[in-house]
Amino acid sequence: MSNFQRLEGIINDISDFTAILKRDPRVRVPLIPEIQNVWEWDDLGLPLFPELKIGPWVRHVPSDFAQVKGQRKFPGTPVGRDFIDFMRSNAQTVTLDCTRNHGEIANTKQLLLRMIYGGDFKKIRAVGDNANGITITKNDDILLAYENAVSLLRVSHEGTKLTNAELIEKINWNAARGFLGPGTYKCREAHCTVTGPCITQSPSVRFGPTPNQVVHLQKRFKCNCNNVVYLVHCQACIDEGNWTAYVGTTHRKDRNFHERLGGHCKKLVDEWNNERYGGDPGLPNYLHAMINHGAPDPHQLIRDAFVHWGFYHDREDRRITILDGQFPTDRVRLHHEAILMREIGGFEYFPQNGTGSLNKFL
Numbered sequence: 090m091s092n093f094q095r096l097e098g099i100i101n102d103i104s105d106f107t108a109i110l111k112r113d114p115r116v117r118v119p120l121i122p123e124i125q126n127v128w129e130w131d132d133l134g135l136p137l138f139p140e141l142k143i144g145p146w147v148r149h150v151p152s153d154f155a156q157v158k159g160q161r162k163f164p165g166t167p168v169g170r171d172f173i174d175f176m177r178s179n180a181q182t183v184t185l186d187c188t189r190n191h192g193e194i195a196n197t198k199q200l201l202l203r204m205i206y207g208g209d210f211k212k213i214r215a216v217g218d219n220a221n222g223i224t225i226t227k228n229d230d231i232l233l234a235y236e237n238a239v240s241l242l243r244v245s246h247e248g249t250k251l252t253n254a255e256l257i258e259k260i261n262w263n264a265a266r267g268f269l270g271p272g273t274y275k276c277r278e279a280h281c282t283v284t285g286p287c288i289t290q291s292p293s294v295r296f297g298p299t300p301n302q303v304v305h306l307q308k309r310f311k312c313n314c315n316n317v318v319y320l321v322h323c324q325a326c327i328d329e330g331n332w333t334a335y336v337g338t339t340h341r342k343d344r345n346f347h348e349r350l351g352g353h354c355k356k357l358v359d360e361w362n363n364e365r366y367g368g369d370p371g372l373p374n375y376l377h378a379m380i381n382h383g384a385p386d387p388h389q390l391i392r393d394a395f396v397h398w399g400f401y402h403d404r405e406d407r408r409i410t411i412l413d414g415q416f417p418t419d420r421v422r423l424h425h426e427a428i429l430m431r432e433i434g435g436f437e438y439f440p441q442n443g444t445g446s447l448n449k450f451l
């Protein structure tokens with residue numbers, strides 16, 4: 090079999106939503122060595138192998154980046170389109186002519202640079218010495234690792250007071266750094282301050298102390314996507330020698346994954362318990378008595394993501410991973426949720442200390 094066929098085969102295996110039906114739930118999905126060094130991933134979360142590209146300089150531009158929506162109008166302007174067309178083409182260098190948009194050239198340059206920075210593009214280099222334009226060159230340099238978490242925060246669209254020269258410096262610094270392999274990564278949106286810091290950003294995720302409690306991911310997603318099945322596990326529990334995990338899915342009514350995760354912080358996830366206890370002002374006291382003084386918990390109030398990361402441990406102890414996503418139908422998504430709950434937590438719960446799977450078998 091040629092290398093080409095082998096890589097095509099990997100993509101076919103990963104993208105097959107029926108593969109989960111053939112899996113033995115007791116056996117972990119193995120790590121795929123071939124995808125661990127891939128830096129570019131498509132809208133479906135699949136690896137873009139350089140070997141399978143139609144040209145060496147063709148780059149993936151996410152479809153939501155290219156879309157004009159709400160305040161994001163620049164991708165629809167002539168200069169915005171020129172940049173997107175250049176990225177998707179096999180050209181290595183372009184000088185974007187900023188006179189093609191209406192308005193002042195310096196302002197067009199500023200908007201263009203902010204758009205590029207916000208797009209989190211890798212392996213490019215911007216130069217702004219041309220009077221009317223910005224020159225962009227694609228490269229194939231090895232990506233460096235980010236030194237710390239702060240460097241992953243993105244500038245706010247509104248609050249940006251950076252000069253064009255400062256933006257160019259930031260684009261180039263950020264374009265030289267990135268992650269390899271599958272996993273869940275931060276979206277870099279300015280408002281992503283609660284979910285973002287808990288994103289695992291790793292190709293493999295260990296959610297408990299036993300050797301089998303590890304997930305090797307096969308796709309790559311960011312925390313601003315939708316239509317996903319996710320895992321939240323608890324770092325504080327691992328530190329204490331225990332484990333706690335919750336597998337959930339985004340709902341139709343959620344605008345995105347951030348909103349879904351935010352919902353866990355607002356009310357009991359268990360709907361029956363929420364109806365019974367949600368409006369009860371005594372709830373924090375009951376929970377305190379159960380968690381700290383061993384009071385009985387007949388309705389498993391502790392076994393709830395809202396309680397675990399709001400009362401038992403902290404919101405910051407959550408570790409968030411998107412297991413799979415971009416499902417073709419709701420039915421396929423819910424089916425994956427059910428199987429992944431069984432594979433990951435196995436509905437195993439330890440009432441003596443309130444840890445284990447927060448998914449209740451229905």
Ligand SMILES: [Zn+2]
Nearest residue numbers: 276281312313
């Ligand atoms: Zn985010």
Ligand SMILES: [Zn+2]
Nearest residue numbers: 323326333402
């Ligand atoms: Zn915990």
Ligand SMILES: [Zn+2]
Nearest residue numbers: 377378381382
């Ligand atoms: Zn007390």
